[in-house]
Amino acid sequence: MPATTRKGAATRQRIIEGAAAHIREHGVAATTLDDVLARTSTSKSQLFHYFPGGREELLLAVARFEADRVLEDQQPQLGDLTSWPAWQLWRDKVVDRYRRQGRLCPLNGVMSHLGNGTPGAQAVVTELMNRWQAELAAGVRHMQGAGEIDPALDPDRTAAALLAGIQGGVLIQMSTGHTTHLEAALDLTLAHLRTPTPSTTSPSTAPTPA
Amino acid sequence: MPATTRKGAATRQRIIEGAAAHIREHGVAATTLDDVLARTSTSKSQLFHYFPGGREELLLAVARFEADRVLEDQQPQLGDLTSWPAWQLWRDKVVDRYRRQGRLCPLNGVMSHLGNGTPGAQAVVTELMNRWQAELAAGVRHMQGAGEIDPALDPDRTAAALLAGIQGGVLIQMSTGHTTHLEAALDLTLAHLRTPTPSTTSPSTAPTPA
DNA sequence: GCTAAAATGGACCCGCAAGTCCAATCTGAG
DNA sequence: CTCAGATTGGACTTGCGGGTCCATTTTAGC
Structure with a gap:
């Protein structure tokens, strides 16, 4: 999980919390990666940069x-x-x-x-x-x-x-x-x-x- | 749920039990409609005939x-x-x-x-x-x-x-x-x-x- | 300020699995 | 026997969403 910079770590955390929030509101099934990206103002490349395992790894972090x-x-x-x-x-x-x-x-x-x-x-x-x-x-x-x-x-x-x-x-x-x-x-x-x-x-x- | 004939009712039941069995073995996420069809020797039209609501209705029946x-x-x-x-x-x-x-x-x-x-x-x-x-x-x-x-x-x-x-x-x-x-x-x-x-x-x- | 590594943007790919459609066949009541 | 409705087969469409890629910008150590 490449989070070497302070900025990077912050982004990573923002993604986790955004995903958690969205899941709390709509449930897991109704939570797509794009939803998380939109909510956290991040791009797909960032998500896969910090969570190489994709959706599964993100869910685990959540x-x-x-x-x-x-x-x-x-x-x-x-x-x-x-x-x-x-x-x-x-x-x-x-x-x-x-x-x-x-x-x-x-x-x-x-x-x-x-x-x-x-x-x-x-x-x-x-x-x-x-x-x-x-x-x-x-x-x-x-x-x-x-x-x-x-x-x-x-x-x-x-x-x-x-x-x-x-x-x-x-x-x-x-x-x-x-x-x-x-x-x-x-x-x-x-x-x-x-x-x-x-x-x-x-x-x-x-x-x-x- | 059109199951007017005895044969039809049997098919419907076969689908439910087949789906239930597959879910027991592989979990819900890993159970596709095609899996159920293959296992129960039925066709897609039958499934949607007896469960017009599709996957959701079938899961509910299960x-x-x-x-x-x-x-x-x-x-x-x-x-x-x-x-x-x-x-x-x-x-x-x-x-x-x-x-x-x-x-x-x-x-x-x-x-x-x-x-x-x-x-x-x-x-x-x-x-x-x-x-x-x-x-x-x-x-x-x-x-x-x-x-x-x-x-x-x-x-x-x-x-x-x-x-x-x-x-x-x-x-x-x-x-x-x-x-x-x-x-x-x-x-x-x-x-x-x-x-x-x-x-x-x-x-x-x-x-x-x- | 220079440069390598990290971070970012976003277009693109692609497979899967849900759902549609129509034509063919069977069932059973009269 | 006949016919309407129930049942069946299976090809086809479609959209969603996870995952890939590369080009660009920013960071931070020296």
Whole structure:
């Protein structure tokens, strides 16, 4: 990716952000290279200069860009899950962020349009999920240290469940337009964390840790 | 959709299933109309005869087809959530189904390729989610009737959270290839259902029912 | 200021895949 | 048997959009 000059780097960035913006407004399918060029006042040669891989490489760059935003938008709350009110603040921020975003999930859109099997795409999503889950798990551990969460709970597994709930909630919101499911998932999982102790009462089948 | 003759209806169905199969194997983007024609031994005029809306209408039909499969594949367990072992059986079936399916989620693929905003697409997904959630809620209510689940829990909201966890788990699996998150979400939510009573201990911020 | 490398403009190419058209053949009701 | 409508075959058109190329201008180190 030849971006040696300051000017060049700026142009490259402008293309990425322009593409991201256009995708947010019209979706991936309805975003052609020419659209991006027109919007960013650049020429085709520039685009292919900075993204030799063409459309695919550009989409990947956009995916990275959007993935970073996802976590940034949850800060500073996500990094400070140290009390129940703090968790609640974070919860509200997540709901608000996705409610505002509306039906278009740029990241999911981009991902499915370049195939989830693509190594590059896979790397972007995997890293996002790992970082996200790690922050949540850190929060859980902190609360365990403070004696607010049952120490018997596996922080990583709990964080994984929470993360899955968020993803699913957002996914459903993309179709229905409502954040009901997202909120339900968040609230139920948080309620479970607050629950003092499972106190092994029902001798039913225990969840096998796979 | 002119499918007046028995023969015609058969052809129409053959096209749908052929398209669905090809999409399952190669993804939506890599599925052209000619691919479908070759696979189903049909001609272009037939495809446009039965699907005047062209590619889009065909994809929508495939979406409907796949949506039906989703619930069918969970039966009969999904319709019989009447004991903890039964819930466990269903849980295992879901995990197994998606593990088998692998990285390709035909439905999600189709959906994002015709835009989640499309009225038709939206209808398909919404109906699927509604039916799914209704079955889960029915299961919760049954268990409440049997005194196995805290009657204070809102069955629909609980089902919504469970559904979100599943969707997110599957979504993550599409990128990572692992069912870890799906299992974590299912197990945590089911564990929460088994928990006797929240027994209002922590006076922290209560989840606002929106 | 000189020059090599970087950056830019934009015309051009080209293949693919969606969609059109008409002519030929089959189906089934009366 | 007959005929209208349903079904089928497949050649043809078309436009879009990704990608290539080269000529020109700008940058920045010396």
